[in-house]
Amino acid sequence: AQRVTQPEKLLSVFKGAPVELKCNYSYSGSPELFWYVQYSRQRLQLLLRHISRESIKGFTADLNKGETSFHLKKPFAQEEDSAMYYCALSAYSSNTGKLIFGQGTTLQVKP
Amino acid sequence: DGGITQSPKYLFRKEGQNVTLSCEQNLNHDAMYWYRQDPGQGLRLIYYSQIVNDFQKGDIAEGYSVSREKKESFPLTVTSAQKNPTAFYLCASSASRGSPQPQHFGDGTRLSIL
Numbered sequence: 001a002q003r004v005t006q007p008e009k010l011l012s013v014f015k016g017a018p019v020e021l022k023c024n025y026s027y028s029g030s031p032e033l034f035w036y037v038q039y040s041r042q043r044l045q046l047l048l049r050h051i052s053r054e055s056i057k058g059f060t061a062d063l064n065k066g067e068t069s070f071h072l073k074k075p076f077a078q079e080e081d082s083a084m085y086y087c088a089l090s091a092y093s094s095n096t097g098k099l100i101f102g103q104g105t106t107l108q109v110k111p
Numbered sequence: 112d113g114g115i116t117q118s119p120k121y122l123f124r125k126e127g128q129n130v131t132l133s134c135e136q137n138l139n140h141d142a143m144y145w146y147r148q149d150p151g152q153g154l155r156l157i158y159y160s161q162i163v164n165d166f167q168k169g170d171i172a173e174g175y176s177v178s179r180e181k182k183e184s185f186p187l188t189v190t191s192a193q194k195n196p197t198a199f200y201l202c203a204s205s206a207s208r209g210s211p212q213p214q215h216f217g218d219g220t221r222l223s224i225l
Contacts, residue, residue: 009151034213044201044216086153097142097161097205097212098169101154 002027004089006102013077014110021072021105023061023087031089033070034099035061038084047072047085057081077109114138117202117217123225124189124196132187132220134202141207143185144214147171148199157200160185189222197224 003026013019025031035047048056050063050070061072070087087102115136124130136143142161146154156169160179174193179185185204189196199221203214 004153006153043218046213046215049213097207097214098144098156098159099154099214100156101146103151103153 002089002100004087004100004102006085006087006105008105009103010106010108012108012110015079016076019072019074019077019081019107019109021085021087021107023070023072023102025068025070025087025089027068027089031063033061033063034088034090035059035070035072036086036088036101038086040083044086077107079109079111082107082109115202115204115215115217117200117220119220120218122220122222124222125225127191129188129190130222132189132200132202132222134185134187134217136183136185136202136204136215138204138206138215139182140204140215141182142205142212143179144203144205145169145175145177145185145187146201146203148201148219154201157187196222198222 005024007022033050036044037047038044059074061070063070084104084106086104088099090099118133144159145157148154155171157175158169158177160166163182166177166179176188199219201219202217205212205214
């Protein structure tokens with residue numbers, strides 16, 4: 001079964017501290033993985049996708065097929081990073097473009 | 112200004128009543144999706160449509176219905192059969208109905224029971 005797990009409901013760090021939001025997936029084929037972010041009073045938006053291998057707003061995420069993980073990292077958290085973060089998986093084999101979302105992690109960056 | 116427009120922002124349903132949530136996109140996207148967002152459960156797929164006049168059930172389709180008569184529109188009806196409709200509903204679209212593409216989301220509609 002295809003599944004995305006984000007084990008932490010809430011992650012609270014101080015400004016300037018490193019951040020790692022965990023994401024594990026279950027899928028036997030070739031996954032495409034995304035991180036979406038929802039800032040307060042804004043719509044859900046794409047943060048980054050693994051195929052792009054880019055850094056957005058200082059965040060990076062590496063797909064680890066051996067550990068079936070796609071953790072989101074940032075070396076120095078900023079207060080404006082406070083938001084809800086969702087990890088999502090799209091299965092190539094389904095050919096539908098459907099996304100499977102994790103439960104979400106609220107990141108709280110304290111001053 | 113391209114994007115996805117959901118209306119209304121807030122909607123109240125009486126017992127036994129059907130209500131329809133609107134979703135319109137001007138991104139010329141083939142695929143459209145409806146999700147339900149509940150606290151602690153992430154987003155769950157209700158229905159999706161890859162092309163006009165075609166749609167498929169998602170993971171939690173019971174009590175919901177959709178139509179896709181036009182490329183830009185994908186309305187969701189919450190029927191009286193949906194026993195727990197109170198939630199935040201998100202509509203999304205993506206460019207291609209095949210390969211994985213990023214999805215673009217609307218602002219959502221919050222549905223409550225009177």
